[in-house]
Each structure stands twice: as structure tokens, then as C-alpha cells.
Amino acid sequence: MAKEALKKWMELPANIRSKILSTVWCGQCRTAVTICDYSTDFDGGVVVLRGFCGACGHKVARVLEGCGESSKRAPQCGLEYYIFDVWLYWDEKCTDEKKILRKIQIAGTKSLYNFAKVITQAFGFYFDHCFGFYNNFQRYGDSSMAYELFVDVDEEPLSSTRKGVKKVKINQVFKSAGQKMLFLFDYGDEWRFVVELKEINQAEKCDLKPKILESIGKAPEQYPPCEDEVEND
Ligand SMILES: [Zn+2]
Numbered sequence: 001m002a003k004e005a006l007k008k009w010m011e012l013p014a015n016i017r018s019k020i021l022s023t024v025w026c027g028q029c030r031t032a033v034t035i036c037d038y039s040t041d042f043d044g045g046v047v048v049l050r051g052f053c054g055a056c057g058h059k060v061a062r063v064l065e066g067c068g069e070s071s072k073r074a075p076q077c078g079l080e081y082y083i084f085d086v087w088l089y090w091d092e093k094c095t096d097e098k099k100i101l102r103k104i105q106i107a108g109t110k111s112l113y114n115f116a117k118v119i120t121q122a123f124g125f126y127f128d129h130c131f132g133f134y135n136n137f138q139r140y141g142d143s144s145m146a147y148e149l150f151v152d153v154d155e156e157p158l159s160s161t162r163k164g165v166k167k168v169k170i171n172q173v174f175k176s177a178g179q180k181m182l183f184l185f186d187y188g189d190e191w192r193f194v195v196e197l198k199e200i201n202q203a204e205k206c207d208l209k210p211k212i213l214e215s216i217g218k219a220p221e222q223y224p225p226c227e228d229e230v231e232n233d
Pocket of ligand 1: 026027028029030033053054055056057058
């Protein structure tokens with residue numbers, strides 16, 4: 001404790017320290033004096049200097065407001081992490097046992113475009129096709145909420161209710177845990193990912209790098225080799 005207090009004290013600029021040392025109130029002299037033979041410690045979380053009056057030798061002390069014990073929690077940076085489960089069904093019946101799932105943590109301020117990139121990377125796919133996020137899983141064309149790369153690349157959006165993905169942030173689309181969207185990647189092969197927001201957490205550190213928190217199941221190959229090549233697999 002005393003060591004930590006001393007460290008805090010020594011972190012102050014030298015001119016500030018010498019000013020503090022020469023202006024400690026002495027109850028005996030009834031004036032500001034220089035403190036001698038002082039030691040440092042914490043008292044109620046702040047550094048306190050305790051020593052003796054340089055003039056009369058009376059005990060004196062000085063509390064250093066704003067020179068606190070090193071804070072245990074990191075300062076809040078206001079960043080929120082969105083935790084998603086993203087999965088593919090690897091059979092026609094969409095049974096949960098055959099889910100291929102990636103749990104992804106990403107800052108809510110990232111764009112949908114960024115999110116799409118992270119998803120494709122998490123599944124080992126090339127980020128080489130158009131995509132969109134839709135709230136209608138059966139008929140994505142009928143979605144009331146749709147965010148498509150087409151809109152950003154200036155191709156004609158299929159309807160005016162559609163928005164782009166580059167300027168739209170995750171936290172503008174996903175509002176609460178349990179909300180699901182279809183992430184359709186590659187309009188030719190139609191990879192259908194289910195994206196579900198699981199939780200929103202306050203970030204402890206301002207780390208904007210997305211993270212894969214969990215991987216369940218082996219991702220399918222985006223471009224599988226010709227069938228006769230894998231016959232004896
Ligand atoms: Zn004194």
C-alpha cells in the first residue's frame with residue numbers, strides 16, 4: 001500500500017511535489033510549513049503525506065486530493081459489443097444438431113458491410129460476392145427490412161425500402177437479444193446464414209477488433225472440388 005502510494009506521489013511532476021512539500025499546514029505554527037521526514041500512504045483511497053513540521057517538529061499531514069489509488073476498473077469508453085450466433089444448417093431439415101455455428105463479438109458501431117466480412121471470414125469463405133441482410137427467411141424478396149450491397153454499389157435496388165450496408169451500423173439494425181436476420185451471401189449459390197443477436201455488452205476495453213468466441217462444426221467448402229474427385233472421401 002505504502003509503496004503504491006509512493007509510486008503515485010512520485011508520478012506527480014517534481015515542481016508540483018516540491019510546492020506541496022513546502023506548503024503543508026502546521027497546526028502548531030499556524031502557517032504553511034515545509035514537511036520533513038515524511039512517508040506516503042493511502043487514506044480513504046487517496047494519497048496522504050505524513051511527517052513533521054520543518055520549523056517546530058510537530059506532526060503534520062497533507063491529503064492529496066485527486067491523487068487516488070489506481071482505479072480497479074478501466075474507464076468506460078461507451079463501446080458496446082454485440083454478440084451474435086451465426087449459423088448455417090447443413091441438412092435440408094435444418095436440425096439443430098447439424099448447425100455449423102460461429103459466435104462472433106463485434107462492436108455495435110461497425111457497419112453491416114464490416115459484419116458481413118467478419119462472418120464470411122469466420123466460415124473461411126472468400127468475401128467475393130454480393131450479399132444482403134433480410135428479415136424474411138422464407139422469401140427474402142418480401143422482407144420489410146432489407147440491407148443490400150447492391151444499394152451501395154449503385155445498382156438498382158429492387159425496392160425503395162431497401163438500404164445499403166456500408167453506411168448502416170449494426171446497432172441501427174439489431175435492437176435486442178433474440179432478433180434474427182437472414183444473411184444471404186452470393187445470390188448464385190445462396191448461402192443462407194442465420195444471424196441472431198444474443199447479447200449486448202459494455203466493452204471493458206476500447207478494442208474494436210472483432211472476435212470469434214466459439215466455433216462449432218466444420219465450415220463447408222465454399223467451392224467444393226468436382227464430385228468425382230471426392231468419391232473416395
Ligand atoms: Zn510547526
